[in-house]
Amino acid sequence: MKYWDIFVAFFIPGIVGYGGGPASIPLVENEVVDRYGWMSVNDFSEMLAMANALPGPIATKMAGYIGYQQGGVLGSIVGIFATVAPSLILMVVLLSILLRFKDSPKVKRMTTLIRPTIAVLLGVMAFNLFHTSYIDSGVWQMLGIGLVSFILMEKVKLHPAFVILGSLIYGAVFLS
Amino acid sequence: MDEQNRELTEQSLLINLMRDLINMKQWHIFLAFFRVGILGYGGGPSSIPLVQKEVVEKYKWMDDEEFANILALGNSLPGPIATKMAGYIGYRVSGIIGMINAVLATIVPTILIMIVLLTFLSSMSDQPWVAGMTQAVVPVVGVMLATLTYDFLKKAKGALGWVITIIMAVISALLIEWAGIHPGIIIAILLIFALVKPDKAKQKDNQKEGQSS
Numbered sequence: 001m002k003y004w005d006i007f008v009a010f011f012i013p014g015i016v017g018y019g020g021g022p023a024s025i026p027l028v029e030n031e032v033v034d035r036y037g038w039m040s041v042n043d044f045s046e047m048l049a050m051a052n053a054l055p056g057p058i059a060t061k062m063a064g065y066i067g068y069q070q071g072g073v074l075g076s077i078v079g080i081f082a083t084v085a086p087s088l089i090l091m092v093v094l095l096s097i098l099l100r101f102k103d104s105p106k107v108k109r110m111t112t113l114i115r116p117t118i119a120v121l122l123g124v125m126a127f128n129l130f131h132t133s134y135i136d137s138g139v140w141q142m143l144g145i146g147l148v149s150f151i152l153m154e155k156v157k158l159h160p161a162f163v164i165l166g167s168l169i170y171g172a173v174f175l176s
Numbered sequence: 177m178d179e180q181n182r183e184l185t186e187q188s189l190l191i192n193l194m195r196d197l198i199n200m201k202q203w204h205i206f207l208a209f210f211r212v213g214i215l216g217y218g219g220g221p222s223s224i225p226l227v228q229k230e231v232v233e234k235y236k237w238m239d240d241e242e243f244a245n246i247l248a249l250g251n252s253l254p255g256p257i258a259t260k261m262a263g264y265i266g267y268r269v270s271g272i273i274g275m276i277n278a279v280l281a282t283i284v285p286t287i288l289i290m291i292v293l294l295t296f297l298s299s300m301s302d303q304p305w306v307a308g309m310t311q312a313v314v315p316v317v318g319v320m321l322a323t324l325t326y327d328f329l330k331k332a333k334g335a336l337g338w339v340i341t342i343i344m345a346v347i348s349a350l351l352i353e354w355a356g357i358h359p360g361i362i363i364a365i366l367l368i369f370a371l372v373k374p375d376k377a378k379q380k381d382n383q384k385e386g387q388s389s
Contacts, residue, residue, distance in 0.1 A: 014255040016363040022324060024256065030359055045317040046310050050294055052320060056213040056286030057223065057258035064287030065294060076287070084279060087255030088263040092275070099249065107252040108335075109370040114363045115332035116344035120352065121359055122325040129318035137311045146315040154323060164316055171312025176304035 002071050003078050009036055010063045010082035017059070018111045024059045024083075026121030028066075038070055042136075045129050053161040059083050137175060145170070201270050202277055204235055209262045209281035216258070223258050227265070237269050258282055 009031040017024030025048065032038050039047070051061040060080055067079025101107060133142040145167060152158045152166075208230035216223025224247065232243050246268075250260040259279050266278025300306045332341040351357045 012360045049313040059256035060283040084259040087253045112335040113366045117348040119328035120348045126321035133314040149316040167312045167316045168309045171308040172305040175308030
């Protein structure tokens with residue numbers, strides 16, 4: 001049952017998450033935090049921070065880690081399999097059919113049409129994180145850290161890994 | 177007798193040589209996708225140029241055109257792009273084993289690092305400095321997601337215009353947050369709509385035919 005839950009939790013984001021890994025972040029959050037209650041918002045954001053700071057595809061890092069946390073090595077394998085296998089098998093099996101449709105405007109429309117919905121999910125997640133931060137560390141820490149990290153990532157174009165590392169050090173020293 | 181023996185040794189030599197060649201191929205597949213996985217920051221989409229460099233430029237498993245085809249193909253299916261690319265190219269270069277090899281090389285190293293780091297952190301979660309780290313990283317991730325939100329809205333606006341984007345966003349928000357509908361269902365409906373809805377160009381053709389007849 002546990003492994004079935006892990007499979008479902010990652011199969012759904014894998015199969016409806018058009019537009020690569022980042023689009024599947026809020027869908028994974030929806031399953032893992034809201035539906036199955038395996039993690040708190042805080043745990044999820046910590047995991048996401050780590051996943052963003054490390055290289056490699058983001059969706060499988062989430063599936064691998066959450067699967068491991070819920071069901072050990074087998075859980076990790078189940079989570080990764082549910083994320084990777086369905087679309088990969090489709091790709092290998094349906095190659096000839098897909099080749100005909102790959103330039104079809106319908107395909108581009110699929111990615112386009114789900115963007116507003118994904119944006120809403122991401123926006124809600126961002127809001128929840130700021131809300132938790134406001135409760136845990138107060139409004140000034142939240143605004144300060146948020147503003148500094150925004151400037152560093154978006155204006156200075158510093159790599160997110162360094163910004164996350166910096167915030168971890170800041171938190172260990174000043175928020176403990 | 178001697179001749180038969182020589183033939184046999186020749187055969188086994190040939191088999192060994194082929195086996196080595198195949199193993200080299202697997203090793204190359206592993207190396208190529210290991211590098212992609214370990215150097216590709218920012219999730220799957222940003223690692224595509226790295227895959228191209230390994231697969232087309234370094235190992236010459238395919239030309240640019242075929243690579244572009246596979247990329248377009250991968251984009252037409254759901255799920256993470258990095259593993260679709262790795263899996264398909266691995267399969268194309270050396271069958272099922274190549275496929276498994278490529279996918280594992282892409283994802284396993286960083287998953288292991290992640291499990292080790294996060295397990296270490298959560299085992300120390302009683303320590304005040306770990307709690308402080310968790311608190312400080314939350315707004316940073318909030319900013320990342322907020323910029324990602326903005327990116328998605330901006331891209332949606334580029335294709336759909338502000339009015340439709342905002343209407344769709346508001347309706348999605350109401351359905352998900354207020355009516356409690358699973359986002360997967362909403363997205364699935366949108367995907368089906370995108371497939372079923374006739375193309376505009378075709379509609380115009382039909383109208384013209386309708387007028388002329």
